[in-house]
Amino acid sequence: MTTPKLLNRLTFRQLQVFRAVYEQHSYSRAAEALGLTQPAVSAQIRQLEQAIGQPLFKYAGRTLHLLPAADALAASTRAIFGQVSRLQMTLSDMDGTISGELNLAAVSTAQYVVPHLLARFRAHYPYVQVRLRVCNRSQALVRLAERRDDLVIMARVPEDDELTFMPILDNEMIPVVWPGHPLLDADRPTLEDFARHYVLMREPGSGVRSAFEERAAEQDVTLSHAIELGTNEAVKQGVMAQLGVAVLPRLAVRLEIEAGLLAPLDLPGFPLRHSWCTVHPRDHFPTPVTELFLRFVRDHLDELHEHFAAPPSPMPSHGVDCLPVTAY
Template structure:
C-alpha cells in the first residue's frame, strides 16, 4: 500500500481510539474512557487494521495482546499528536491564550503537595485542562514504563538513564504515635521498641511501606505485628484512634501534629528522606504544555519550599477565583 493511499484511509478518530485501546490494554476500558460503546471501538480498530493491512491486537481468552504493528503505530501516533499539541500551543500563543492538556500521575504521598502546584499553575494558565491520577509507587512505576502520563511525580526514582527528572520537594517520613503513648516517656526508644506495637502500614507497593521495611531490614528489626490499611489517610486516622503506630510523610500529618492530635517519635534512623521529583521517560518528548509546567515549577519552587517548611498556614491568595472562564 502506498503512502498516499494510507494517508487517505486513516482518520484522526481511528488514531484516538487506537491510542485509548493501546494505553488501556482493553477495548472495554477504552470505550469507557472515550464515552463510546465497545462495538464502536471494535469497529474503529477493524477499519484501522484494514487500512494498515496488519492486525494490531489479538485476544487470547480475556487477555488483549499488543502485536508488533501496534507498537510501531503507537510511536508514530505519539509523534503525530505531539506535533498537533505543539501546533495548538503555537496558535494559542499567537492568540494570547494558552490551551492544552496536562496528564499527571502522583504517588499518594505527593497528593499533599501537587494540588498546591496545580492551583498556582492554573491561576496563570486557566485554559489548560489538568488531570491528576493518584496511585501507589508500584502503580506509578508501571505507568512510567507504559508512558501513560506526561509526568509522574514520585520519590525514590529508579536508577535508570532513560529517565529524566526534576527534584521538587523533600519528603520526610517520621514515626508517629498518639498523645499519651508510652513510647513518648521512654528515654531512648528504638525502632525495635516501635515494632513491639501494632504497626499500621500501607499495601505492598507503597513507597512509604517499602522505605520503612528497608530501614527495618537494615537495623535487623522484624515487624511481626502489622495491620494493613489502604491509604495514608486511613493510617493517619488509625493512629489517632489508637489502633496502632505508623510511619508517614511529615507533610501528610503537619496539621494533626500542629493540633496535638498526633505526636512524632524521635527514633534512630529517622526521618527517612527522599525527594519528590517530576519524572518522564527520556524518549517521551515533553509536550509544550508539559514543558510550560516544568518551567513554571522551576520558577515557583522557592515559594513552595517556604510554604511547606513554615508552620501550617494558608497560601497567599493568587488572585484568581476557582470558577470556569465564561466566554464574553
C-alpha cells in the same frame, strides 16, 4: 498502497483510538479512557488496519501483543499528535489563551503537595484541563510502564536509564504516636521498642510501607504487630484514636502535630528521606502542555520549598479567584 490513498483513508479518530490501545495494551482500558464502548474501539482498529494494510495487534489468550506495524505507527502517531498539539499551543498563544490537557498520576503521599502546584498552574493557564489520579506506588509504576499519563509524581524513582525525572520536594517520613504515649518519655527509644506496639501500616505496594519495611529490615527489626489500613488518612486517624503507632509523611501530619493531636517520635535511622519527582519514560515525549507544566514547576520550586519548610500557614495568594472560565 500509495501515500495519497493512505492519507485519504486515515482519520485522526482512528489514530486517537490506536494510541489509546497501544498505550493501555488493552481494548477495554482504551475504551474506558476514551469514553467509548469496546466494540467501537474494535471497529476503529479494524478500519485502521484495513487502511494501512497491516495487522496491528494480536490477542494470545487475554494478553494483547503489539505487532511490528503497531510500533512503527506509534512513532508516527506521536509525531503527528505532537505537531497538532504545538499548533494548538501556537494558536492559543496568538489569541491570548493556552489550552490543552494535562493528565497526572501521583502517589498518595504527594497529594499534600500536588494541589498547591496545580492551583498556581491553573491560575496562570485557566484553559488547561487538569486530571489527577491518586494511587499507591505499585499502581504508579504500572501506569508509568503503560504510559497512561503525561507525568507520574512519585518518590523512590526506579533506577532506570529509560526514565526521565525531576526532583521537586523532599518527602520526609517520620514515626508518630499520640500525645502522652509512653515512648515519648523513654530514654533513647529504638525501632525495636516502637515495633512492640501495634504498628498501623498502608497496604502492600505503598511507598511509605515499603520504605518503612526496608529500614526495619536494615535494623533487623520484625514488624510482628501490624494492622493494615487502606489510606494515610485512616492510619493518621488510627494513631489519634490510640489504635497504634505509625510512620507517615511529615507533610501528612504537620497540621495535627501543630495542633497537639499527634507527636513525632525521635528514633535512630529516621526520618526516612526521599524526593518526590516528576517522572516520564524517556521515549514518551512530553506534550507542549506537559513541557509548560514542567517549566512552571521549575520556576516555582523555591516558593514551594519555602512554604513547606515553614510552620503551617495558608499559601500566599496567587491573586486569582478559583472560578470557572466563562466563554463570552
